[in-house]
Structures are given as C-alpha cells and as structure tokens.
Amino acid sequence: MKVFIYPTNSLILSDLVERFGHEPLAIMQEIGKKVRTPGLDSPPINITPEDPKFGLKYAAVEVPSGVRGRMSLFDSLIADAEAAIVVRDPVISFGCMGCARTNELVNFLVRAKKIPMLEVDYPESEEEAKEFVYKISGFLKSLGSRAGEEEA
Amino acid sequence: MNSTGNLVRIAQLSCGAEYSGIQAEIDSAVKQVNAVMVYPEVDIEDIENIEEEFGLKVASADLKLMMARAKSIVTGKVKVDAVFVATCFRCAEAAIVRSEVRRYLNEKTGIPVISYSFTERTTAGTLLTRMEALTTTARRKSLLAREEQTGLTAGIDSGSTTTKSVVMKDNRIIGKGWVPTIKVLESAEEAFNNALEEAGVKREDIQAIGTTGYGRFLVGEHFNADLIQEEITVNSKGAVYLAGKQKGSATVLDIGGMDNKAISVQDGIPGMFTMGGICAGASGRFLEMTAKRLGVKIDELGKLALKGNYQNVQMNSYCIVFGIQSLVNSLAAGSTPEDVAAAACHSVAEQLFEQQLQEIDVKEPVLMVGGTSLIEGLPKAVSELLKVKVIVPDNAQYIGAVGSALLASGFILK
Amino acid sequence: MDTITKMLVINSTTVLPSDVVIKLYESDADVSIKETCFGVMVTGERRIVNEVLNKIRRMDPYGIFIKERGLTPGEQFRCRATRRGGARPGFHNLEMEDKLLPHIGSALRALDKGEIPEKKKKTKKLDVDKLKEIIIQETEV
Numbered sequence: 001m002k003v004f005i006y007p008t009n010s011l012i013l014s015d016l017v018e019r020f021g022h023e024p025l026a027i028m029q030e031i032g033k034k035v036r037t038p039g040l041d042s043p044p045i046n047i048t049p050e051d052p053k054f055g056l057k058y059a060a061v062e063v064p065s066g067v068r069g070r071m072s073l074f075d076s077l078i079a080d081a082e083a084a085i086v087v088r089d090p091v092i093s094f095g096c097m098g099c100a101r102t103n104e105l106v107n108f109l110v111r112a113k114k115i116p117m118l119e120v121d122y123p124e125s126e127e128e129a130k131e132f133v134y135k136i137s138g139f140l141k142s143l144g145s146r147a148g149e150e151e152a
Numbered sequence: 153m154n155s156t157g158n159l160v161r162i163a164q165l166s167c168g169a170e171y172s173g174i175q176a177e178i179d180s181a182v183k184q185v186n187a188v189m190v191y192p193e194v195d196i197e198d199i200e201n202i203e204e205e206f207g208l209k210v211a212s213a214d215l216k217l218m219m220a221r222a223k224s225i226v227t228g229k230v231k232v233d234a235v236f237v238a239t240c241f242r243c244a245e246a247a248i249v250r251s252e253v254r255r256y257l258n259e260k261t262g263i264p265v266i267s268y269s270f271t272e273r274t275t276a277g278t279l280l281t282r283m284e285a286l287t288t289t290a291r292r293k294s295l296l297a298r299e300e301q302t303g304l305t306a307g308i309d310s311g312s313t314t315t316k317s318v319v320m321k322d323n324r325i326i327g328k329g330w331v332p333t334i335k336v337l338e339s340a341e342e343a344f345n346n347a348l349e350e351a352g353v354k355r356e357d358i359q360a361i362g363t364t365g366y367g368r369f370l371v372g373e374h375f376n377a378d379l380i381q382e383e384i385t386v387n388s389k390g391a392v393y394l395a396g397k398q399k400g401s402a403t404v405l406d407i408g409g410m411d412n413k414a415i416s417v418q419d420g421i422p423g424m425f426t427m428g429g430i431c432a433g434a435s436g437r438f439l440e441m442t443a444k445r446l447g448v449k450i451d452e453l454g455k456l457a458l459k460g461n462y463q464n465v466q467m468n469s470y471c472i473v474f475g476i477q478s479l480v481n482s483l484a485a486g487s488t489p490e491d492v493a494a495a496a497c498h499s500v501a502e503q504l505f506e507q508q509l510q511e512i513d514v515k516e517p518v519l520m521v522g523g524t525s526l527i528e529g530l531p532k533a534v535s536e537l538l539k540v541k542v543i544v545p546d547n548a549q550y551i552g553a554v555g556s557a558l559l560a561s562g563f564i565l566k
Numbered sequence: 567m568d569t570i571t572k573m574l575v576i577n578s579t580t581v582l583p584s585d586v587v588i589k590l591y592e593s594d595a596d597v598s599i600k601e602t603c604f605g606v607m608v609t610g611e612r613r614i615v616n617e618v619l620n621k622i623r624r625m626d627p628y629g630i631f632i633k634e635r636g637l638t639p640g641e642q643f644r645c646r647a648t649r650r651g652g653a654r655p656g657f658h659n660l661e662m663e664d665k666l667l668p669h670i671g672s673a674l675r676a677l678d679k680g681e682i683p684e685k686k687k688k689t690k691k692l693d694v695d696k697l698k699e700i701i702i703q704e705t706e707v
Binding site for chain 3: 007010011012014015018019024026028029030031034036044045091092093095097098123125126128129132133134137
C-alpha cells in the first residue's frame with residue numbers, strides 16, 4: 001500500500017514503511033521529480049511561480065504563496081495516499097516541512113480522506129521508541145502486503 | 153552604477169522564497185548589483201535554543217531557522233555586508249518574525265537590512281531597486297558621508313509621474329525644472345533645460361550629473377551621468393540635506409506617484425527602509441484623482457484639506473476605484489469638498505501608517521518629501537496619525553534631483 | 567528511466583560507511599556511490615537501487631536506515647561548498663532524527679525478539695478543583 005507519512009520527509013518513517021513492505025509516500029520523491037524535470041530552470045528545487053498558482057486548488061490567493069507552492073508539491077502525495085502514519089508533535093523540520101500553515105492543511109486533507117490512519121507520539125526515550133516502532137509495525141502489518149507482491 | 157563596485161555579501165534570511173518559485177528572481181537581482189547571497193551557518197543547538205533566547209515562539213520551523221541565522225550574524229559567526237529578510241506576503245506569523253529579526257539585527261549590528269514580503273509575482277525588477285539601495289549603503293559609505301554640494305553639478309529625477317531637475321552651485325540650488333513625465337528622455341531633456349536656463353549656465357559647464365528615479369538608467373546613459381542611483385539612497389540624502397538634519401537619526405517618508413518609501417536614516421545614511429507599491433489607493437495618484445473629481449488643481453487640494461475634517465466623510469475602501477466612489481457618494485450626500493479632500497489625504501496617510509511604518513523605527517525628525525508633501529493636508533494627516541511633528545523641507549519636491557546633484561559632486565575630478 | 571537517489575544513514579556499532587561502500591562496489595550494481603558524513607548516497611535506476619539496498623540493509627538491520635533523497639548528490643545550489651554557508655534545510659532534519667536512531671535500532675531489535683512494550687500512560691491536565699486545593703494548602707503553610 002502507498003502510505004503517507006508525516007513528517008513527510010522523515011527518515012525514520014520512510015525507513016519503517018519500506019522495511020515492513022509498503023511504499024512510503026514522501027516529499028523527497030516529489031522534489032526528485034522536480035529537480036530531474038528537463039527544461040525547468042528555477043533553482044534550487046525547480047519550483048516556479050506556476051506552483052503557487054497550481055496551489056490555488058487547495059487555498060485561495062489570500063493564503064501565502066509559500067503555502068500554495070508547497071501544496072503543489074504535496075498534491076500527488078495526498079491524492080495517492082491509501083493509508084497514513086502521522087506523528088504528533090514531531091521534532092522541528094525545515095524546508096518543505098518548514099511552514100506550520102502548510103503542515104496543518106496537509107494534515108487535514110489526509111484526515112479528510114478517511115483512509116486507515118495511525119497517530120503516534122514522537123518518542124523521547126528508548127521505552128517510548130519501542131512503543132512507537134511496535135505500533136507502526138502492527139499498523140503496517142494490518143494493511144496487508146504491498147499490491148502486486150501478493151502473487152510473488 | 154553599482155554593479156561595477158566590489159562584491160557585496162548579503163545574508164538571505166527568508167521563509168517561503170523557494171516554494172513561491174522566486175528564488176531565481178532574488179538571485180538575478182542580487183547578481184545585477186554584483187552581490188552574492190550567503191546563507192549563515194547554524195548549529196542544530198542554535199535552532200533548538202533560539203526561541204528561548206530570542207523570546208519569540210513560532211510554529212513554523214523555517215522561521216526558527218531565520219532567527220537562528222540572524223543570531224549567527226550578530227555573534228559574528230558569519231561575516232556579511234548586508235541582510236535581506238523576506239517572507240511570504242500575508243503570513244501573519246512571518247510578518248512578526250520578519251519585523252523582529254530586522255529590528256534585532258539593526259540594534260545589535262548596524263548592518264544595513266532590508267525587509268520584504270513577496271508573492272509568486274515578485275520579479276527581479278521589483279527587487280532590483282531595493283537590492284541597489286542595500287548594496288550602495290554597504291558599499292559606498294564614503295560617498296554617502298558627503299554633506300555639502302561643491303562645484304557646479306546637476307541632478308535629474310526621472311519619476312513615474314513627474315521629472316525634476318536641479319542645477320546646484322557651491323551648496324546652493326541655482327536652477328530648477330519640473331515637468332510631467334511623458335516620454336522619459338524628452339521630459340528629462342525639458343526639465344534639465346529649464347533648470348539650466350534658470351541657473352543661467354550651459355550644459356557643458358556642468359561638472360557632474362547624477363540621475364535617479366524610475367528612468368534613471370535610461371536618462372543616466374543619455375546624459376552620460378557620473379552617478380546613477382536608486383531613489384532610496386538619494387532621497388534619504390536629499391531629505392536630511394534640505395532639512396538641515398544631516399547628523400543623528402531621521403525618518404524620511406515619500407509618497408510617490410507609483411510607490412511609497414519609508415526610510416530610517418542615521419547620519420544621512422539609510423538604515424531600514426520599505427518600499428510599498430501594491431496599491432494605487434495608497435499613492436499620489438489617488439490624490440490626483442480626488443482633485444480631478446473635486447474639480448480643483450492638485451496644488452489646491454492640500455489647502456482645501458486643511459480646512460476640512462476627514463471624520464465627516466465615511467470612506468468604505470482604500471481602493472482607487474471604490475474609495476473615490478465613496479468620496480463622490482459623500483459629496484452627493486452633502487459633504488463639503490474640504491471634508492472630502494481631508495478624507496482623501498487621511499486615507500493615503502493611513503495606508504502608509506498601516507502597511508509600512510511597522511517595518512522601520514519612526515524617529516524624529518519626520519521628514520516628508522516628494523511632490524505629494526506639498527499637498528498640505530497629507531503631512532497634516534501623517535502628523536495626526538503618528539502624533540509627531542512632520543517637517544516638509546523647502547524644495548521637497550526636488551528631493552531626488554537635489555540628492556543626485558549633491559552626491560554627484562563627489563565625482564568632480566579635482 | 568526512473569532515476570532515484572537514496573541515502574543510507576548509518577548508526578551502527580559494527581558497520582562503517584566505508585564497509586557499505588565496499589559492499590556496494592562488490593555487488594557490481596549499476597549505481598553511483600557517494601560516501602558522506604552520515605553514511606552513503608546511492609543513485610541509479612529505482613529497481614536496481616532498491617534491490618541492492620535491500621541486501622545492504624542486512625549488514626546491520628538495526629543500524630542502517632534508508633530514505634529517498636530529492637536532490638542529487640552534490641547539487642550545486644544546495645551543496646555547502648558552493649552555496650556559501652549553511653547546510654540545506656533538510657540536513658538539520660537529518661541531524662534531529664539521527665539522535666533518535668539508536669533508540670529506533672533497539673526498538674527494532676526488541677520487536678524481532680517478540681517483546682511487547684508497555685503502554686505509555688497518558689497524563690491528563692490536573693483537575694482545576696485539585697489545583698485549587700493545592701494552592702490553598704500551599705498558601706496556608
């Protein structure tokens with residue numbers, strides 16, 4: 001299954017989702033697509049003024065351009081999400097995840113999809129980490145195996 | 153022009169610029185003024201502790217990063233000549249951080265700072281004037297230290313609405329020209345010729361020329377100017393020179409035909425400044441249209457406003473279309489032209505007050521310059537809003553031309 | 567061709583980034599490799615990268631963590647060397663998460679052993695009447 005992760009650039013979540021046999025939907029893939037698109041020339045990550053305009057799909061022009069530009073990156077992740085793992089109160093993360101307003105909107109849109117979802121607290125100790133990993137592995141196992149791999 | 157000067161290192165403290173798709177525009181503007189953007193180094197501990205140290209808690213991590221980067225500049229971890237602080241337009245959280253970061257840098261370092269809020273429509277062209285002013289302040293401290301005009305020099309201010317020119321000799325204005333801007337070069341020729349004629353000198357006798365305003369590059373090239381400089385630097389200099397306030401702090405306000413400038417000046421050098429230009433309702437154009445609707449000349453509007461009371465007129469909008477409509481409706485409902493004129497001045501002043509003055513530290517003396525400062529109701533309205541005395545120096549409408557002529561005298565070969 | 571870059575963050579007591587690099591070269595996979603301060607970056611066709619990294623993960627499943635990276639290695643607009651100054655924003659993220667990796671590693675080990683962790687007790691905000699009581703008690707002293 002395609003599992004949306006939040007924070008969307010998390011190494012740990014991305015790793016766990018893949019480790020337990022699913023496909024993480026992470027923002028890095030979208031950045032990768034942008035920077036590898038030939039012909040675009042808007043360094044550093046090839047977001048052009050067209051992206052905030054595309055973001056009007058999610059928020060009106062009164063919402064800052066940085067939010068709408070980021071929403072354009074999140075667009076296909078939200079559309080493709082079949083399940084989601086959301087970390088409550090994660091450590092601060094920057095760049096694509098650096099804007100609190102965008103994060104609130106992304107979180108809402110994923111919730112609104114009514115897909116299987118796990119919410120976990122960010123661990124602060126080894127004990128909490130054990131619970132964190134245990135819950136995530138349980139959730140991922142409950143989703144079944146990745147589509148297309150069942151026959152293999 | 154600035155671009156021939158030494159390389160200036162500008163620190164970029166921003167949130168949302170890349171995601172608005174305008175980083176390339178910022179880089180392009182910076183390149184045109186021969187500067188480079190620097191991203192101050194921070195440690196993860198700096199970011200973790202910054203809210204506590206700075207005393208401002210925010211939800212967005214990129215704003216924390218902005219504060220931490222500002223601290224890197226203050227502690228000397230990174231050496232830069234100037235700072236560009238920019239966040240998304242309409243983001244409340246960012247506007248608070250932007251303003252406080254700017255104030256923090258200004259208080260702790262004295263490094264020139266410019267603050268800007270952008271949208272996806274922000275272009276290199278819009279940023280260029282600001283970057284030019286920022287780098288000039290960093291690069292040309294000695295030129296800006298000039299307090300007296302020497303020799304025989306001229307200044308031409310090619311503005312969006314009017315073109316002004318002065319000829320100066322030994323620290324005195326000896327000739328002036330003021331014409332509406334129709335064709336940039338022809339209007340500049342005309343204003344310059346008028347000034348030369350009044351001064352009774354020939355063009356070839358002029359020892360140095362400075363140009364400023366929207367048409368500065370075109371006009372500067374045409375007259376082979378010694379100095380081509382944006383209006384923030386030039387107007388700051390011109391204002392404190394004309395007002396005799398060259399030492400200490402001052403605030404310069406200029407409501408122009410197309411944009412408004414608010415500049416904090418220290419010893420004649422611009423520190424923090426803002427340039428607003430999003431709404432015509434906050435510009436001199438609004439007053440011009442009001443005068444037209446009232447059937448008076450623009451130079452009569454100010455005196456009319458002095459006799460009126462803005463509170464007698466209900467204005468529902470700042471907009472140049474709907475605001476004017478409000479004024480017309482008030483006239484129909486029995487308001488006097490005096491009250492309407494006062495309301496128009498108040499409306500423009502209020503927008504300057506609401507949108508721009510948060511970005512600078514308003515310190516007295518407050519100097520109003522530019523053509524609109526002669527519309528007496530406007531400085532009065534600003535004075536009422538700020539609760540300070542507003543000074544309009546003599547020849548305030550020639551501010552850019554005088555500043556250019558003054559700075560150009562630094563280029564006379566001895 | 568779907569080209570991707572994956573980063574391996576190594577937080578292991580037994581495996582060094584250089585060990586991973588050697589193993590990658592030995593695998594003969596058609597990928598390009600860059601050793602970094604936190605691990606290794608591997609670029610190539612998605613299928614090949616995933617295949618080879620599945621094998622690499624086995625070198626220390628509790629000490630090697632993998633995620634995709636958007637930017638290509640050494641991207642000049644992001645690289646510290648060419649960008650004048652600070653790291654790209656994502657680097658600080660990685661630093662933050664790196665601190666937690668030893669705990670995640672031992673949690674994975676515990677999971678494989680079949681340990682069932684204790685549930686964390688949720689604390690609620692103190693009842694206002696209780697707080698009032700405490701205030702009265704404290705101020706009487």
